[in-house]
Amino acid sequence: MSMMNLAWRNFKSSFKNYLAVILSLSFTILVIFNFQNLLDSDMFALLGKQNGERIDMLVQTVSFVLGCFMFFFLWYATNVFLTTRKKEIGIYVFMGLTNQKIAWLYTIEVTMIGLSSLVLGIVFGILTAQLFQMILLAISDLSVSFSFHFALRPVYRTAGGYLVMYLVFVCKGYVNLVRSSVLDMISAIRQKEYVKQNVWLLFVKSVAGVSILFFGYYMAVKEGGQEVMGNVLAAVALVVIGVYLLFGGFLPMCFLGLAKKKTFLYRKQRTLWINQVIFRMKRNYRTYAMTCILMLCSVTALATGFAMRSRYDAIVHFRNTYTYQFLCGQKGLDAKVRPLIEQDNQIAYSAQIPILLLDADLVKTRFAENGYALLSYSKLRDLAKASGLEFTLTEPNDREVVKVSKLHMLSLLTDRSHETVTINGTVYDQVVETTVPYLGYFQELMSFYLVNDDEYQRLLPLGEEQWSYHYQIRDINNFAASKEALDTLQDDMAGEKIARVTIDPNSSDIEWIKMMYTICIFLFMVFVLASGSILFMKLYHDAFEEQERCQTLIKLGVAKRTLKKSFSHELQIAYGLPFAVMAVSAYFSVHALEKMMYTNLILIYLRSVGVVFLLLCFFYVLSTRIYARNAGIK
Amino acid sequence: MNGKKVVEIKNLVKNYGVNGFCTTVLKGISLEICKNDFVAIMGPSGSGKTTLLNILSTIDQPTQGAVFLDGVDITKISNKELSKMRRDKIGFIFQDYNLLDTMTLQDNIALPLSLNGASGEECIRKTQELCQMFGLSGHLRKYPYQLSGGQKQRGAACRALIANPEIIFADEPTGALDSRSSKELLESLKMVNDSGRATILMVTHDAFSASYAKDVYILSDGQMQCRLSKGSDRREFYDKIIHMQAAMGGDCL
């Protein structure tokens, strides 16, 4: 029989066993294909025109992340496959096959698996592409419409990338098999896994794991200034290490502890499944840790997406406080502007306030800003009243300022107490910071500080006082109607200092944030599905190893129902532990995000953890069905 | 024989294979085992000992005939009742121990009882008691891979005994053991039988093992050829078995 025939036979007869690998691989391909398809769509072309650079950067980042993801996923899948195959192909050693022949057999088989995954992935990718894009569009409500189309380019790209990576791992497997000694292969067949745990090592690992993990949490939520970026990076590293140690040390130790408490252990199926969990944990802790971290990434990605989204909405709202804003050196501009606007629009509200522009050299703040201006307390109160904005600020004392700032997208500065501003050598305490859009878009252009009226008068000689006028029209979408008249006015007053801002409510210069949001959702789905399928794949394979044990137990008169119950407990642990650790860790990561993005994300946290939970439940149910079957029960 | 009947086999026939090409492994076997018996069934390899035991222990189905276990015909009850039967009435000792490698010896022994819903304290008490009897007290915390074959098999015997089954089926329990471990195991089995704690049915091809039983049946050609009963002395009984084997001809062993 030729190698080809033998491989084909093996492939056919064990197709069911490799189904998990094939499905997982095709799932990865499906994801990548969908992403490529998205890149190829009109949606991207349109967005790209509007926000070119940022979108490009985004695409590159996400491509990189997905590329890494695919790489690790392939690595993992082929590794699992190699170890299981090694045991089976190893038998051919006894038939006198050389290592080269065996490795060649493996290569043919694994190629068949790779190709069938590719075909499956692309076919399902094409089938789901439209659905997928519709879902994405629906959630992200991007203001672009596009038509569906089918192109070959994403297919080439996906297949190309996949095949190259796959080839690398096939070669790796080939080399591994050729190099492994006959003894290795035989021992792979006979390999029995033992529950051998060095208790001291476990103890050290658990203590280290728990402390590292909590230190990581602490670093994540610790408030600070410039060091926050470093803290966040440290937190990421610490949490990853902590999670690994937790699964490699602390959790097995807990279960070993439970197994030692015999009065606890000897109750119904506990004897079975707790011991089983200990046995599995030793081998699978890397998988558990990996899925836990993947899920953590997914929840964090989703929270980031939502935070950006809510920030986006807030910024849009912020900007749309006023339609037209003027800054003018002379008083009384209102009389000229108002009639002009009212020619074509109705004014919903309007307000004015003097602004004391300070020379940038006079002001020192922690971070240099575009420009500085002072506002007086009573004038701002008047403005708030005129514009109908809330005003709860109390008048600052002498030597105190209130920062009237813009909405940030994200700030790494999480500790905002004890900020000070130095104006002309005098230090002012910043008592509070407000982001109410009193001056609308102006607040994005420069930094405003509110001082009490006396202080304002005292500081007046230092700068140049100008007058600002703010108008909000009824129909903000009709902003262009008054444009011509206002342009003419500005031309007429060309000799004087006058500046105007017109807000287009449909401006798309921050549309990329929506895209970001869309991509965050995409990543969330990918990571969650990936972690679910990794766990599923692992359990699918583990189940085959249960056959012998199950046979024994059935002979002993253990009912199938009892066994199934024990399996469900075991599976609950396998899915539940990574989930629980993720849920706790995600709380901290989301909390850290909350601080950087000034948003309340607790609801998002609960929701995304809920989604992960539901998905894992789905995989869990699927596993319970298949586990018993693979273990040879019924 | 005295006491109540635990197992009653009536004209048991077992065929393997599809009609036309079938081989008859058991050709009408009848046997009665009463409480506190220690019966050994001896026969050469391939004589159908395992087949018989599998049928008795409800793992396999007979082609014809009836098997009564504790008064219930096991050929006529549902799967669910069968597994309940196995759980409550039968204890097993296999040739290859079949201890679960994922748990300690103590857990292995306690497993059947805890699955039956006994309390933790009871499980602990009984495990310790049995381990004391089988000389395993020092090994409770060890995993199967840390134990010798003899220790494993004695552990399996403890596991078989823990739920107080009506009968213990042992399929070549000494098959994988050296002579010393075999002897230790058989002594222990004999002791629990003598103390009235267990009824044992053991199949073996080995006259030495069989000589520990009270009664020995010789199985050959799918039929019970003869029955020997022990007097008072085991050595004498052993000679008797060897003698009988020789008398029956070379095909017996």
Ligand SMILES: Nc1ncnc2c1ncn2[C@@H]1O[C@H](COP(=O)(O)OP(=O)(O)O)[C@@H](O)[C@H]1O
């Ligand atoms: N599942 C089976 N299908 C067909 N023949 C079988 C099967 N199991 C056992 N046999 C045959 O039945 C005979 C008795 O086997 P067995 O009971 O295992 O013998 P023993 O245990 O006495 O060595 C053997 O000839 C064997 O080939």
Ligand SMILES: [Mg+2]
């Ligand atoms: Mg046999």
